[in-house]
Amino acid sequence: MNSEFAIATHALVYVSHVGRCVSSEELAENICTNPARVRKVMARLVPAGLVESRAGAVGGYCPTAGLDARTLADVADALGTRLVSASWSSGDVDRECQVSSGMGALMQGVYDDLDALCRRRLAQTTVGDVVRELFSGRGAAAKGAAAGRDD
Amino acid sequence: MNSEFAIATHALVYVSHVGRCVSSEELAENICTNPARVRKVMARLVPAGLVESRAGAVGGYCPTAGLDARTLADVADALGTRLVSASWSSGDVDRECQVSSGMGALMQGVYDDLDALCRRRLAQTTVGDVVRELFSGRGAAAKGAAAGRDD
DNA sequence: CTATCTGTAATCTGCATAATTACAGATAAG
DNA sequence: CTTATCTGTAATTATGCAGATTACAGATAG
Numbered sequence: 001m002n003s004e005f006a007i008a009t010h011a012l013v014y015v016s017h018v019g020r021c022v023s024s025e026e027l028a029e030n031i032c033t034n035p036a037r038v039r040k041v042m043a044r045l046v047p048a049g050l051v052e053s054r055a056g057a058v059g060g061y062c063p064t065a066g067l068d069a070r071t072l073a074d075v076a077d078a079l080g081t082r083l084v085s086a087s088w089s090s091g092d093v094d095r096e097c098q099v100s101s102g103m104g105a106l107m108q109g110v111y112d113d114l115d116a117l118c119r120r121r122l123a124q125t126t127v128g129d130v131v132r133e134l135f136s137g138r139g140a141a142a143k144g145a146a147a148g149r150d151d
Numbered sequence: 152m153n154s155e156f157a158i159a160t161h162a163l164v165y166v167s168h169v170g171r172c173v174s175s176e177e178l179a180e181n182i183c184t185n186p187a188r189v190r191k192v193m194a195r196l197v198p199a200g201l202v203e204s205r206a207g208a209v210g211g212y213c214p215t216a217g218l219d220a221r222t223l224a225d226v227a228d229a230l231g232t233r234l235v236s237a238s239w240s241s242g243d244v245d246r247e248c249q250v251s252s253g254m255g256a257l258m259q260g261v262y263d264d265l266d267a268l269c270r271r272r273l274a275q276t277t278v279g280d281v282v283r284e285l286f287s288g289r290g291a292a293a294k295g296a297a298a299g300r301d302d
Numbered sequence: 303c304t305a306t307c308t309g310t311a312a313t314c315t316g317c318a319t320a321a322t323t324a325c326a327g328a329t330a331a332g
Numbered sequence: 333c334t335t336a337t338c339t340g341t342a343a344t345t346a347t348g349c350a351g352a353t354t355a356c357a358g359a360t361a362g
Contacts, residue, residue: 007241024308032243055358057307086154107157110223187323
């Protein structure tokens, strides 16, 4: 997948942690990318209510009330991020052969299925979980919300 | 992910369906790619016992005894395919800030978790399932093996 | 009114992926 | 033994996409 999901998650975690409005420049510095890219990503989180954006001198991206409780699935949905996908499709739908004509759509279905599965998993981890995980000392990730689960 | 997984699956389904040795040229024609690429992918399925390769005039890639029962997870494993991954990592491990220094590894952990989840799902679909799905008339994919499951 | 910030578009650059070409080695047929 | 056919693999080229960079209009607080 592209990096938008990582940028958005990183930014939300940062904003949630510091608990104040943060400019795209400060976020870019922390994430290690450029401010324009941050703004491009963050702008799509606003309609989803994940952050508030404020123009002007003391503006930036500000934490919303329920931010900590929002899940990583909310982030992925807001961005339309595809967790599992393929840019390439095999076969040719116009071919007589059912294998050649059918495999493209079939594999697409497999990817859709896996993507939905991942999305359900991400729905179990909140922004708050990530913040706590980050400051718990342990290096392992996403265990907080997924602990005890094996599927 | 890259297209190797799709090419390999398509090729195995084709070989399984026709039930005889198939040359890289015939596979490439059906998959819609070039023979060299097919050979490059197929060569890595041989050590995993997913197909047999034979040089010479009547050679090609031949179905093995248990091919139909092998799962898509076997294919992914043979190729080292990563279902969920990101080429980009946010933050900087050398930074003082725990958010900046920790987010990269944390997200990597999330991706590892999702990837393992997908792998377990693929372990529930066999090459034979795909062949049957392809000739069942229904367009939806991977439902045969995943029917009734919702997680 | 001005400084600062977001939203967004346009362009450039670099990298990953796939196509193409080529050839050495293996194998079956005659 | 010779030949035709096929795999395995490397080298090169082409292409598309992701991310960086630059620029600027619009909004807002002081």
